[in-house]
Amino acid sequence: MIVLIANYHCRQGMGDKVEEALREMIPLVEQEKGCLQYLVNRSKDNPDVFLLFEQYEDEEALARHSETAYFQRIIRNTVIPLLDKRERTLYTPVKP
Template sequence: MSQPVRLHILITTQPGRGQDQIDAYERLAPLVRAEQGCLQYDLHRVAGDPDRFVLVEQWTSQEALAAHDATPHMLAADAAGPAFRAGPAQVLELSAEPVA
């Protein structure tokens, strides 16, 4: 049986462009949450910094995540991101079990 995949994605926008990230997320979230295998898709702003975010994702399997990455809406979002992001997002895949 496949283990769930947990991701924390660190996003920094260009100065003053945080709202662009929020707007993009609000358009994308309903589509992503409707995908088969999506367990969680939540954007959080870093406290005290309007241009930094953490996207928390959880998927039922690596296969579900791979299918998500290949959807037309994700390909379009990936292409649009450089217009307002300060650089590439940093994707952190968490281990299946907590350390302690």
């Protein structure tokens, strides 16, 4: 299992446009084979900051996710140009 935490820091005032794009993305990703969880969160303190929690069966599922046409259209071509900063960190769950 692989977990991706992504922090999106939007250009000032772009939070609503980013949220609109991410709302379109959510149901598409939730249907992906290998996607276990895809949670999009918007900061209560700063409406131009988002935290995404993504959990996939394995690294191959995460790679397939990034290669989809809708990822390219929504994230690469729509969301990323509206950001000042995008931070991504990968994790593996700790199990007993």
